Amino acid sequence: MDAMHVMEELVAELNNYNYHYYTLDAPLVSDKEYDVLYDKLVALEAESGFVLPDSPTQRVGGELLKGFTPHRHLAPLWSLDKAQNIEQLRSWNARVLRLVNEYNLKNPDNPLPAPCYAVELKFDGLTLNLTYRNGVLKQASTRGNGVVGEGILAQVKTIKSVPLTIPFKDGVIEVQGEGIMNLSVLADYNTRAAEPLKNARNAAAGALRNLNPKTTAERRLNAYFYNVGFGEGVEFADHQEMMDFLRNNKFKVNPYLTYCNDFDDVTEQLAGIEESRSSLDYLIDGAVIKVTDFRIREVLGYTDKFPRWAVAYKFEAEETTTVLESVSWNVGRTGKVTPLARVEAVELAGVTVQNCTLNNVGDIERKNLKFALGSRVFIRRSNDVIPEILGKVTEENDGGEIIFPEDCPACGFPLEMRGAHLFCNNKLNCRPQIISRITHFASRDAMDIETFSEKTAGQLYDELNVHDSADLYELSFEQLVQLNRFGERKAQNLLQALEDSKGRDLASFLFALGIPNTGKATTKMLADHFRDLDAVMQAKADELAELPDIGGIVAESIVNFFADPVVVANVARLRALGVEAKAPEAPRPVSTDSFFSGKTVVLTGSLQKLTRDEAAERLEALGAKVSGSVSKKTDLVIAGEKAGSKLAKAQQLGIQVIEDEDELIRLLGM
Incomplete structure (x- = not known):
């Protein structure tokens, strides 16, 4: 078999593996198997001096480009009209229905069907327009002004979810989509980058409009496709047919695509998208609603700027800019000292934002925020999570300096730097640590001590010298009724809640102890596996690491926690005071021969x-x-x-x- 034939087979095989991995998210082979074939192709290309047009080796990025070449789109790339609320959306639909009814009155012999709607995600990235001639990707461009864009073919070829060749070979088509950077990819990139990227949209746009395709390749962009803007030799009756065409030609179509016959269903879908928005691994800033029938689209036509058959429904912005005013340092229950930023009040995602998280010292340095006091910064908010500062708007160090503390802001104990975090090791006498630990111990998912609050923990610490969880169970009625705002009924309720909590199960007790790097799922798994508190406390790291979802770091955290004599003494006191930490009930037998077994x-x-x-x-x-x-x-x-x-x-x-x-x-x- 000659080298060219081998190369053709390798290219076809590798592209099929890429399609399943990057587009379908369903890998067929391991990375190691893929790399063997890829290296073989690279060697053959070097030996022959020839590279096939759809070879995956083209995706690594080529030489530095001198500039962008203009590309005139074969069909205009329209903007979308926007609806900021449901009322505006219903007005858009009323206009659609009115125009359809007017047409049907004039054309009773050939009426239009009742409109149906497609609901798609509105990605917050950079619009791509891909040109294929006889099945081969010949050009890729930005939207530009909708008529002429910038040619970015070399950059787009680095996106592995973009097909270099497609099965449709009967003419010329232009396909539109969105180039994006997944949030998980951005987070991973920023752990290694000398200059972290501020947000996913700018990261994608900057990569695609970068004259060095190698930079584009390093950012591991993704792309979703949603429209055939120009098609020679292909026609569609409706949106469903067009999306099937894209899927069949190996374009990546976002799985969230819903069709609605009733417009009320559209509004329900929008509410669902907005609710799940924060769980997505990419940025969206709304949804797009389109009339599905292409004959209706043709009748509705276009304004000077927008198609009348589509509208963008905008969500509340999740990113904006504001001024960083100050930074304070807070101590948590593990002794970790974290910075909290105070920013100039700004409306974001429907709320007024004044506080933002900065994570840790390393985060401040990595995001170029060390000299950012008084400067404008990017912030992002998702759902009810405290907003995060993404980075400084400008690159200059033109703001005031954020001073990192050397001593604990609460107790004055010297701080220790561990990795990117500062820690106060004064576990026995640092007030916020102790109050947070006791509050966590009493919380619903832990010991579920009713009527208990952080305010109560603070009062007990200050007035009754309650320094650890075991101290709670030694409180007396006489002590409690002497406290401010602690009448007889409140005192009795707290004592009864403490007594009731003694019967909490082992999983809840382990969670209440606040073992670093463990959550409810881990403590439940520990309880189910060991079924005894002493067995958990005596477990070795290698034994723990063999359990599901426990790696080396978590295993060491558990071992080190129970090696602390203060922890051991506290647990012993708790048990002596009647806390049972009961083993879980014996697991019920699991069927092995049902329809669902093993699935x-x-x-x-x-x-x-x-x-x-x-x-x-x-x-x-x-x-x-x-x-x-x-x-x-x-x-x-x-x-x-x-x-x-x-x-x-x-x-x-x-x-x-x-x-x-x-x-x-x-x-x-x-």
Whole structure:
């Protein structure tokens, strides 16, 4: 077999693996197997001096470009009209219905159908326009002014979810999509970058409009596609047909794409998208609603700027800029000292923001914020999470200096730097550490001591010298009624709540202790595995590391925590005072021969005849592993009403779906 034929086979095989990995999120081979084939192709290309047009070796980025060449789009790239609220959205739909009705009155013999709608995510990235001739990617450009954009072919070729060749070879097409940088990729990039990137949108836009394609390749961009703007030799009846064409030609289509016959369903979908927005691994700033029927689109036509058959529904902004005014330092229950930024008040995502997180000392230095007091900074907010400062708007060190403390701001104890974090090691006499530990111990998911609060913890520390959790169980009625705002009833309620908490199970007790790097899932797993407090306290690191979801760092945290004599003494006092830390009940037998045995199952949407928790409990009893996200490892998705992106992704990946709740109940044996 000649070298050219081998190269053609290797290119086809590698591109197929890339398509499954980057577009379908369903790898067919390991990285090691892929690398062997890739290296073989590189060697053949070097030996022959020839590179096939769709070779994956083109994606690493080539030589530095001298400038961008203009590209005139074959069809205009329109902007979208915007709706800022549901009322404006309904006005847009009323206009669509009016124009359709007017047309039907004039054309009774050939009326338009009732409008149906597609709801898509509105990505916050950079618009891409790709030109394919006879199945080969010939040009890629930015949107520009909608008529002429900048040619960025070399940069776009580095995006591995962009097909270099497609099966459609009957003419010329232009396909539109959005170039993005996934948030997880941005976070990973910033851990290694000499100059961290401030946000995902700017990172993607800067990479694609960079004259060095190698820089683009380093940022590992992604792309989703949603439109065929120009098609020679291809026509579509509706949006569904066009999206099927894109999928069939190996373009990456976002799994969140919903079709609605009723406009009220559109508004429900928008509420669901906004609610799940913070869980996405990429930025969106809204959703796009499109009339699906292409004949209706043709009749509705365009204004000077916008298509009348589509509208963008804008969400509240999650990023903005404001002025960094000051930085204070707070001490947590583990002794970690974290900076809290005070910023000039600004409206963001529907709330007034004045405080922002800065994470740690390393974060301040990495984001070029050391000299940023009084300067304008980027901030981002997702849902109810405290906003984060992303970086300084300008690169100059033109602001006041953020001074890192050398001593604990609460107790004056010398601070220790561990990694990027500052720590106060004064566990026995640092007030905020102790109050936070006691408050955590009493919290609902821990010992669930009713009527207890951080304010109560502070009062007990200040007035009754309560310094650890065991001290709580030695409190007396006489002591409590002497406190300010502590009447007889409140004192009795607290003592009863403390008595009730003594029967909490082992998992809750372990969580209450506040073992570093562990959460509820880890402490439950420890309780289920060891079923005894002493066994957990005596476990070795290598034994712990063998358990699911516990790595070396968590294992060492657990061992080191129980090696602390202060912790051991406190636990001993708690047990002597009647805290049981009860072992969990024996696990119920799990079926090994049911329909669900050994399957990874995802529940999405709302069920009518049983709750999601009931369904999950029953599934686990039948041998299923219930997961919260759809991936290539998912075996089955159970979709109730208003199922959204998880159902769409399951359908894209070809995963079995149960949408009939009666069928689910039958399979559950209920």
